[in-house]
Amino acid sequence: MAEDQRITRIKNLVGGFPDFPKPGILFRDIFPVLRNPGAFKELINVVVEHVQKTAPDVEIIVGLDSRGFIFGPMVAHALGIGFVPVRKSGKLPGETISVAYSLEYGKDRFEMQKDSLKADQKVIIIDDLIATGGTMAAACELVGLLKANIVQCFVVIELEDLNGKSKLSAPFKSLIKYSNSDQTI
Numbered sequence: 001m002a003e004d005q006r007i008t009r010i011k012n013l014v015g016g017f018p019d020f021p022k023p024g025i026l027f028r029d030i031f032p033v034l035r036n037p038g039a040f041k042e043l044i045n046v047v048v049e050h051v052q053k054t055a056p057d058v059e060i061i062v063g064l065d066s067r068g069f070i071f072g073p074m075v076a077h078a079l080g081i082g083f084v085p086v087r088k089s090g091k092l093p094g095e096t097i098s099v100a101y102s103l104e105y106g107k108d109r110f111e112m113q114k115d116s117l118k119a120d121q122k123v124i125i126i127d128d129l130i131a132t133g134g135t136m137a138a139a140c141e142l143v144g145l146l147k148a149n150i151v152q153c154f155v156v157i158e159l160e161d162l163n164g165k166s167k168l169s170a171p172f173k174s175l176i177k178y179s180n181s182d183q184t185i
Contacts, residue, residue, distance in 0.1 A: 006042040011176045013039050014157065028157050028178060030067060030128045043156065046175065047071060048078045051124060054173070055151040059122045060084055064139055065091070065110070067128035071156070075126060084116040086125075086139045097145050101138035110138045112146065119147040129157040130174065133164025140170055 013036055015029035033039050051058060058081065063072025065087045076083040089098060089109035096111040117123065125139050136153050143150055150170035158165065158174030165172045 006046050007175055010039055010043050010046075010156075014176065028129060028159070030156060034070065043175075044071070044074050044078065047075050047126070047154065047156075050154070050173065050175075051075065051079060051152075055122070055124055057122055058124050058151050060117065060124075060148075062086055062112075062117075062123050062125045062139060062143060064125070064127040064135055068126050071128065072126045084112065084123075086110050086112050086142060097142060099138045099141045099145075101134040102132070110135070110142060112142045114146070117143065117146040117148040121148040122151050123148045124151050125153045125170075127155050129159065130155045130164040130172075131159045131162045133162075133167035136164065137167040140168060 010033055013032045015032050017027040017029060019025065020027040033043055058079070060082045061072045061076040061079070062084045063069050063086065065085065069085060072085075073083045085092070087110070089111055092111050092113050095114040097114055098109050098111045100107065100109050123143055125136065125143065127136060127139075130136050136155070140150055140153065152171045152173055153168055154172075155174045156176060158177045160177050160179045
């Protein structure tokens with residue numbers, strides 16, 4: 001199956017929940033993809049192939065709490081490199097660094113263990129979705145505080161109308177894009 005066909009198949013499985021977690025938000029649900037073993041495998045393969053083509057020298061995958069924990073370790077394993085989590089405040093042991101961020105329906109804090117990345121290490125940050133860009137921008141800030149190099153920020157789903165990628169200075173890639181004109185959920 002060609003990459004475009006795989007992405008189309010994955011997009012067709014993504015669900016939507018209007019007014020969740022609050023009125024006016026259309027929640028794009030990746031979990032139907034995860035329940036379909038063939039589609040889930042295709043998704044991981046597409047991401048791995050993308051990383052191999054665009055960043056063959058990447059040294060570590062950083063995944064965002066919480067759905068970045070689903071994709072990140074699988075991609076890192078397939079590439080034979082390490083995985084580092086970015087967690088919500090208070091979830092990591094040891095010495096951590098922390099940044100605050102805003103998202104479309106609230107505020108929160110992200111943390112990383114202080115010794116999780118080395119200076120100049122080549123990093124790809126992975127998450128399932130970018131909306132307003134707050135979580136990805138916070139992760140970029142954390143990686144920057146540890147002086148690692150962000151090769152790319154990667155998401156499966158981009159909500160284009162919210163323009164979250166505008167908050168990023170690192171290269172950005174999304175597989176599936178949705179806009180307000182997309183009426184299918």
